[in-house]
Amino acid sequence: MRNRDETIAHWQAQQLTNFSDADDFRVSPFYDDGKTYGTPTWIWSVVVDGHLYIRAWNGLNSRWHRSAVQQRAGRMYLAGANYEVGFVEIDSADLNNQIDQAYQKKYANSLYLDSMIQQRARVSTLEVVPR
Numbered sequence: 001m002r003n004r005d006e007t008i009a010h011w012q013a014q015q016l017t018n019f020s021d022a023d024d025f026r027v028s029p030f031y032d033d034g035k036t037y038g039t040p041t042w043i044w045s046v047v048v049d050g051h052l053y054i055r056a057w058n059g060l061n062s063r064w065h066r067s068a069v070q071q072r073a074g075r076m077y078l079a080g081a082n083y084e085v086g087f088v089e090i091d092s093a094d095l096n097n098q099i100d101q102a103y104q105k106k107y108a109n110s111l112y113l114d115s116m117i118q119q120r121a122r123v124s125t126l127e128v129v130p131r
Helices: 013-021 063-071 093-106
Strands: 026-029 045-048 051-054 073-078 081-089 126-130
Touching (some): 013 045, 026 063, 063 073, 063 126
Antiparallel strands (some): 051 126
16 A cells, blocks of 8 residues: 555646546446456545545445556546546545545535445545556
8 A cells, every 4th residue: 555645646736626526437447457447437536635536435345446456557537538547545544534524525415425424435545646
């Protein structure tokens, strides 16, 4: 597991602005062969302090999450465009609290919000970085 500060690539400011408002995130981690993209899965995303984060509603049991952790790479669709991405595991309680707040703000009116800020989803938090 890498610390998020070790991430070399960063999103551009305009991309982060677009990502903050977008609600069309689809994640496609590579399959086991490391080159075939998985089936796109629609999930929630948030931006916190210039970094893009996602969580799995089913937590560590989510198929896309297991692939993202294993393969560490894939593709995302967000704000109307595809991007080649990497995935970095996050295990900071303070950072997860900030991510919870971002989820609460962005998805305040969703019936699914409570599930996304519970421990099951929190342990699956990943930073999404450009490749």
